[in-house]
Amino acid sequence: MAGTSAFLDKVYEADGGESMRRYYNDWADIYDADLRENDYRTPARCAAALARHLTDGDAPILDFACGTGLSGVALKEAGFTTIDGTDISEGMLEKARAKGAYRELFRAEPDTVLDTGDRQYMGVTAVGAIGAGAAPAGNIDGAIASLAPGGVFVVSLNDHTLEDPQFEARLNRAIADGRVEKIMAEDGQHLPAIGLGARVWAVRRL
Template structure:
């Protein structure tokens, strides 16, 4: 199982276009949960610690940005968060997420493009495992802030290998300088997989959205 997980993960990271990435996830959707959990993938569950730390269950709707198969959803519901939306660019992954009966709004959308929600709609967004090699661009963060209300939270992880090369450092600084958000917390790098892929490190970032 670990061998399969590594192979499928390599195909995802090897994608060179949105179409290739979508095809890789479509092929992996049915086995994604079993493969990644066998490798010790922890981000969909680790993010709940930051959500619970900064967002009250009654604060308003949350957005799981890049929700994939929706692994976070049932555990958020167990913690009392009952208004959860999810977006993903893979229709196949969204079908799995919908089967969990944890999300009240699931939409196919692509990070880096205009998102199908109004300004100031969400109390917070969280995104884990999405800002990594060959995936959503750093520019996605401004659009996610647009649909998050002032006083809300932005919670996301970034792969260490693309933090600077992918422009995340400069985007984070620019949004701060423009008064879009202010920093609340940044973690040291930690492993995204508890068992396999020891070189896959991410850092978590939390901001308060201001405008």
């Protein structure tokens, strides 16, 4: 029977910075079991969305806030072969490393915004990665800036996150500024066992 662990119960209230890093380090050992138990749908939804709009499976992609790698495994299963991952939590990254889905994994600092420098990706995913209980909204702009022209950004925003307008406002501003064009925004299940949904957005860098 599905249930929620103390970690899943409290995550949407977790603070940012070092306390967020500690939260996920402490959760890492049982994260996969918790999410599996609650029928976590978003990795497969996001991977399918990326595969629909980025047909070159060998193109380099970045899985932002990759956690234990559930999102990387879904991307691999959708046909992607060249996946980098980044996360603030070494505990989560260690689990991701063990899954063997990633080319490179690197640790990020909690209070900085994603910046991949000269390295640009044809796809960036943020699966359960931005919003309440995860990384701050500024990373939406960081992810868009990490794309090569024509590259696709797929981001899920769960129901808690959608209550705060700043997240979708970032996407809408990027569209209005001409940095990206909207491809889709599709509502569906996130963690059905606890009745939580998520909207999956995809935008293309212009």
